[in-house]
Amino acid sequence: MEISSQVQLPFPREHVYRTYRDRLPELVNWMPNVREIEVQERKEHPQALEMVLVWHGGGEIPAAARALLSEAMLSWTDYTHWDDRDYLTRWRIAPHAFTEAIDCQGENQFIAAGDSTIITSRGHLRIDPKRIPGVPSFLAGMIARAVEEYLGQRIEPNFQQLAASVAAFLRAEG
Template sequence: MEISVDSQVSFSRPLVYSTYRDKLVELGPYLPNVRSLQLKSRQETERQVRLVLEWHGGGDIPAAARTLLSEKLFAWTEYDVWDNNEFTVDWRIETHAYREAVFCAGKNRFLDRGNYTLVESRAEVRIDLSAIQGIPPFLLGQLVNLVEELLSKKIEPNLVRMGQNVQKYLEQTQKNQSC
């Protein structure tokens, strides 16, 4: 499944880019299906910033359903490579459950459009049923539906909401600085 989301943020490209990169841990938990986000590592050079983030989802999934399912189904590690010269980030997600069956990766480009920044987010999600071993066939279909729901149908709204969160964050920061 291909995911394509464009967000407009009415601030300069360097500011929008650095806010996405440097404030992700602060803004991520405000996404509708994220309970927590933790920075595991950050490596910086002049040209690149490499981040490893651990996400825990399930924020908008009923608590009763969460108690019946493994916590691993709601957790993933994200690996980012931020290119400070190109204003891009290449990212991939590694799910904590069924790693061998799930592929999810993408690229965000931050484009200067004069009075706003266009954030182009492109991603690909693939689920390979044949890679899942030891699951009874009668449960496999339900499991695949759950994984697709958690990944494919949650990523797009999160990309949209992140753009909105960055816009609000920058507006609030600007307002606070002018006081």
């Protein structure tokens, strides 16, 4: 499944890019679907940054329901390479459940548009049905397609929700 999203924020590119790159853990209060973002690794290079973030979702899920879901089902690791020259980040998301079966990666481009920033997100989500443990092979393909569709319908709105959270954060900062 292809992932595609575009959003425009009424803030200069440098502010938007640096907020995404450097301040995501501070945005949790503005993201209803996220409980915590942990920085596991951060390696700065000239004009680039390599980062590993662990996201803990389930913020809007009632605590009783969260108790029935494993933490692995609500968490993922985000591997990013930030290219400061081109205002671009390449990302790969590794869910903590069914990690071997899911391939999700892409890139975000931050484009200056006057005093605004256009963020384009492009990528893909693929699920290999042969790598889903415990599922009979005759059901695996159908289940993989259903899960891919379900996740795909949530990824694009999550990009837009993240952008709205960044905008709210930047407005609050003045």
